Amino acid sequence: MEKIVIIGAGVAGVNAATKLVDNGYPGDHITIIDMGNDPYKRKPEEVMTGFMGAGGWSDGKLTYHTSIGGHMSKYCGDEKAMELMDQVITNFKRFHPKPEEVQCSNPVAEPDFIKPYFGLRLFPVWHVGTDYLHEIGKNWYDYLCDKGVKFHWNAKVTSIDPPLNSVKYNTGTIESWEHYDRLIFGVGKSGIDFGKQIIEENNCPTEPKPVQIGVRFEAPQKHFQKLIDVSYDFKLYRKFEDEGVSLRSFCTNNNAAYVALEETYGDYSYNGHAKKDEVYRNDMTNFGILMEVRGIDKPFEWSRELVSKVQKVDIVPGEGAAGTRAMGRRQAKYKAGLYYSPWKNEKEGVINRLKSKTSEGDWVKAHYITEKGLQEVRDHFQGYFKYIEDFIEDMKKVFPTLGDDWGMYIPEVKYLSPEPLVDYNTLALADYNNVHFVGDALSARGITVSGAQGTYVAEYILKNNE
Ligand SMILES: Cc1cc2nc3c(=O)[nH]c(=O)nc-3n(C[C@H](O)[C@H](O)[C@H](O)COP(=O)(O)OP(=O)(O)OC[C@H]3O[C@@H](n4cnc5c(N)ncnc54)[C@H](O)[C@@H]3O)c2cc1C
Numbered sequence: 284m285e286k287i288v289i290i291g292a293g294v295a296g297v298n299a300a301t302k303l304v305d306n307g308y309p310g311d312h313i314t315i316i317d318m319g320n321d322p323y324k325r326k327p328e329e330v331m332t333g334f335m336g337a338g339g340w341s342d343g344k345l346t347y348h349t350s351i352g353g354h355m356s357k358y359c360g361d362e363k364a365m366e367l368m369d370q371v372i373t374n375f376k377r378f379h380p381k382p383e384e385v386q387c388s389n390p391v392a393e394p395d396f397i398k399p400y401f402g403l404r405l406f407p408v409w410h411v412g413t414d415y416l417h418e419i420g421k422n423w424y425d426y427l428c429d430k431g432v433k434f435h436w437n438a439k440v441t442s443i444d445p446p447l448n449s450v451k452y453n454t455g456t457i458e459s460w461e462h463y464d465r466l467i468f469g470v471g472k473s474g475i476d477f478g479k480q481i482i483e484e485n486n487c488p489t490e491p492k493p494v495q496i497g498v499r500f501e502a503p504q505k506h507f508q509k510l511i512d513v514s515y516d517f518k519l520y521r522k523f524e525d526e527g528v529s530l531r532s533f534c535t536n537n538n539a540a541y542v543a544l545e546e547t548y549g550d551y552s553y554n555g556h557a558k559k560d561e562v563y564r565n566d567m568t569n570f571g572i573l574m575e576v577r578g579i580d581k582p583f584e585w586s587r588e589l590v591s592k593v594q595k596v597d598i599v600p601g602e603g604a605a606g607t608r609a610m611g612r613r614q615a616k617y618k619a620g621l622y623y624s625p626w627k628n629e630k631e632g633v634i635n636r637l638k639s640k641t642s643e644g645d646w647v648k649a650h651y652i653t654e655k656g657l658q659e660v661r662d663h664f665q666g667y668f669k670y671i672e673d674f675i676e677d678m679k680k681v682f683p684t685l686g687d688d689w690g691m692y693i694p695e696v697k698y699l700s701p702e703p704l705v706d707y708n709t710l711a712l713a714d715y716n717n718v719h720f721v722g723d724a725l726s727a728r729g730i731t732v733s734g735a736q737g738t739y740v741a742e743y744i745l746k747n748n749e
Pocket residue numbers: 290291292293294295296316317318319330331332333334335336337338339340341342343344345346352438439440441469470471472473474477721722723724727728729730731733734
């Protein structure tokens with residue numbers, strides 16, 4: 284039996300280990316190394332690391348569709364992908380303290396009023412419940428420990444030596460090595476730079492990646508209610524095949540919807556999240572309008588440069604918008620992205636749809652821009668901004684009360700990690716067929732696909748060890 288080392292106790296790594304021991308693979312031949320904590324010690328603020336990784340403290344929405352959450356079907360076809368995702372969902376229910384409370388929402392019909400302007404992606408979502416994820420994690424961890432799986436916690440892997448089949452990890456001051464016959468690399472988004480390092484050090488060929496960039500759109504929820512009633516987390520989409528561009532609404536938040544500022548590589552972009560507690564209700568809706576652009580040379584560098592151009596360092600009014608009397612109060616200079624709303628009164632430059640506030644009651648950090656600033660944004664997007672503006676124009680037709688009652692935060696960006704070229708049957712690197720990439724470290728962007736990739740590799744290992 285081969286000795287398996289899994290880097291990352293995230294959704295992908297944990298599902299891989301589970302598939303192995305469920306099928307009789309000896310647990311004491313499996314070692315999982317993670318830089319976070321076990322589920323008993325993991326704190327809520329440890330969002331990305333520890334048992335079940337980013338999935339452990341996530342929204343717990345298990346999407347069930349081959350075109351959501353990253354790539355699975357491209358490796359094994361749609362039917363197999365769905366079967367693998369089923370296994371992941373079953374695991375979440377299996378370790379759930381109250382499996383009967385796992386709800387499935389499954390909108391089935393595309394409403395006529397959004398046609399012909401948009402398609403609406405309809406797919407089932409299993410709602411595990413964020414609160415239960417902690418309990419699921421403990422039950423799941425206990426099961427793997429009982430089966431003899433070994434864990435190293437607070438242990439950061441700092442290097443891999445594929446020719447020598449060895450990994451080096453660090454637990455504070457102590458450095459240790461672990462030998463493997465087979466390595467599963469599932470470091471998720473928190474290990475994005477480490478993944479990049481491994482790919483570069485080993486000259487691994489990578490798959491070309493598209494650019495994913497756009498804006499975070501925000502408006503009062505009432506304008507979208509008709510669609511929210513059909514699909515809470517609606518996903519509008521459209522494709523311009525010949526131009527290599529597709530657009531989708533991304534991560535829709537309602538009821539208590541807040542825009543969040545993200546910092547990556549020293550620049551700012553926007554995202555959104557929803558609060559559950561009624562006290563946070565603001566009756567707003569926000570979602571990303573994300574463009575996927577294919578065929579851009581060096582997409583990562585292209586996105587980085589564009590993001591860096593739509594930033595501003597300026598004084599931002601404490602309580603008011605550009606042109607209002609509050610402007611200039613509490614004058615602290617800071618860097619942030621941009622906010623544009625078309626809703627103006629007669630006095631040119633006065634924006635009436637102000638930015639919203641965070642759940643802590645502070646104004647979202649973004650610099651107001653007017654039509655002149657928007658023209659600069661269009662220039663920076665090199666012709667691609669028109670797709671976003673057309674998307675908004677068509678939303679105004681589909682949601683007639685929307686009009687100019689909206690604002691957008693610029694930019695929203697998804698930096699896709701470089702994806703190593705792998706053998707589609709094993710997810711192993713071309714030059715090292717015993718090093719398998721899985722989860723967000725490969726091409727997943729969600730729980731079910733990450734878990735499915737881990738399971739897929741485990742199935743290969745089981746067959747290989749028969
Ligand atoms: C706030 C939030 C909410 C989300 N909500 C949802 C949702 O509702 N539905 C959904 O489908 N997806 C959601 N996601 C995305 C989802 O969590 C991820 O796609 C999924 O967890 C990826 O699984 P993974 O196993 O690839 O990586 P992760 O789950 O991120 O696990 C990676 C693990 O690797 C470890 N690691 C990283 N580097 C090293 C290293 N050098 N050495 C040792 N260990 C290392 C980390 O500690 C971590 O535990 C959410 C993500 C976040 C951040």
